[in-house]
Amino acid sequence: MRAIRVGLAVLLVTAGGLAATRVFTGRAPATPAEAAAPSLAVATVTRADLANSRMMPGTLGYGTGVTVRGSGPGIVTQLPTVGATVRRGKPLFRVDDQPVLVLFGDTPLFRALDKTGLTGRDVAELRENLAMLGYASHRVRDNDVLDAGLLDAVHQWQPDVPISPARAVVLDGPGRVSALTAHSGDPAAGDLFTVTGTAKVVTVPVEPTDTVRPGAAVSVELPNGTTTPGVVSTISTVAGETQPGETPKLSVTIKLGKPADVAKLDAAAVRVRFADQVRKQVLTVPVGALVALREGGYAVQKRDGTLVPAKTGMFADGLVEVSGDALTEGLEVVTTP
Template sequence: MGETTAERAPAKEEGRRARRRRPRFKIALAVAAIIAVGGVATVAAFGSGGGDGGGRATGLPPSTTKVAKQTLSDAQTEDGQLGYGPTLTATNQTKGTITKLPESGDVITRGHRLYEVDGDPVVLMYGSKPSYRPLQAGTEGSDVERFEKNLSALGYDGFTVDDEYTSDTAEAVREWQDDIGVAETGIVDVGRVAYANGPVRIESVAANPGEPAAPGKKMLEYTGTTQAVTVELDTADQRLAKKGARVEVTLPQNRTITAEIDEVTTVIEPAEQGADPTTKVEVTIWLDSAKAKKAAAAYALASVDVEFTAGERKDVLTVPVSALVALSEGGFGVEVVKGATSSYVAVETGMFADGKVEITGAGIAEGTLVGVPK
């Protein structure tokens, strides 16, 4: 907020379910696992095939499958929390005594009182940066323009919205000060307005009426007013967190909505004494479409599932991972079966997903019959 210090404090539901991880794509792990358990047979390349495979097999495989054309997706489902997005903290910037505070759940919009000090309101305005100096005739800068935009949006006129605080601006400010019930000085003192990105919802109050309102005192915590889903990812899964990427959110009662990633932030969580801090990737998904708002409106706070899709390969040739064989000269191949004979053909692998692997190679086409060693 303007004369507030915003600090991230991601809301966490007490007793949160253990994170369910259902990865559908891990190249290194997939290859390592199938080799470790003998899922990939090792064969030699015979005859003139050389490094391209092409060697003849010594017998037909125990089973076969056909090369298929399909779409593969690098997808993973994670636990998320439905709420109102990250929680921010508002701190006071003026001296006096706290005389009025909002209540948890209150929604406050531009031009309205956030709290009171010495009976005078601290007014909410919209902006991404806090105020840091008094504004008066002769002051110039982006903070002047930010305040004038808000003043204009509230219906005050007679001045030009720019980066100069003129006598005309001061006159409009006196009119505004008269309306909010403070001294008509024409000067906007530090601490008179508080900036947030938009309307705010009071999450909790951290002070009490009658307490000193020293600069830097924590007053309250707030969120936005639009519902959002937050997800904490391990840093190893950061590839999933791409701003603008589409995700599928499953709400309680299996209601599914499509949304997109709006914010990706690295968060360092303090550790207990003697342990190292933990680094997480916090993903925020604002449910701001009409359909998403309607679907989520019935739930204030809830646990949800979020399916991330980091990549997709459309109309590629695939075989089961178990159809791969490790060629003795290096790389992978498949055993192509033709009638009563078969031969090994070297292939390049692409995406792994759902137990399938993308392959390309000489003579490999949709419908090609290949062996499955086990």
């Protein structure tokens, strides 16, 4: 087999297999071609995971915010501070100097819940919230029926506050106020502030045609150069707003595996490494160990100069996946330094 070392213009192979040592016995100085000949080293065939990866810019923060809107008449008399925690059953802001309480759920309040006989998902949501706050009610019929027991629980919790769209707001869970969009004195019926989650996450804008999948493991490079693990938790289904001429992007949210690594950062520009393809526990050698055969294909060279045919697979991080009948883990092969 005639062979050419991959990435080298010239490969010097002696009868013993390697030009590893040169002994000077009064011969003429080396020619420029000899002086430029690259040295060789020995590597071991190892078993490892390989991954084709790409780096994409991202942002560390608290994730995409949800805008909280007020309802009903009145004037905003107090807003929360940025960074304030949103808690179930607690006042979040004030309208006409009256507290607006927080409930958790996915059905916004659209009517006052103050009369027995009302039915609906908003009633079941109120019952669940009161139970979580320690005001469990004995239901006469179903969860979604406002009966006397539920109304009594409401009065125990808030004797003087009616549960209505003007006096309560429904959010999807605990959160953190990230930005204010209104001021004291503004009408209550409008956008007031933005709420995010309480855990720090990384968001990455991607093309709608991107192949990122939920559950994929990633590595996040922090501003100080260290990395921390993460996993793709959600991918938005609606493209965000862009500048004229830009392609709309989806937002990938990454949950961090070690939150303590970012405890001192509130927001930062980061880079995220996505693995597009992963090969688990395959035989690998450095790319410099490949020898291109003139008749086609590749081989690796043993210490004694013998060429061993090798079928190549994935290339990643300076390594290449190899397979072949004569290739085994631990085999020593010649490579470039």
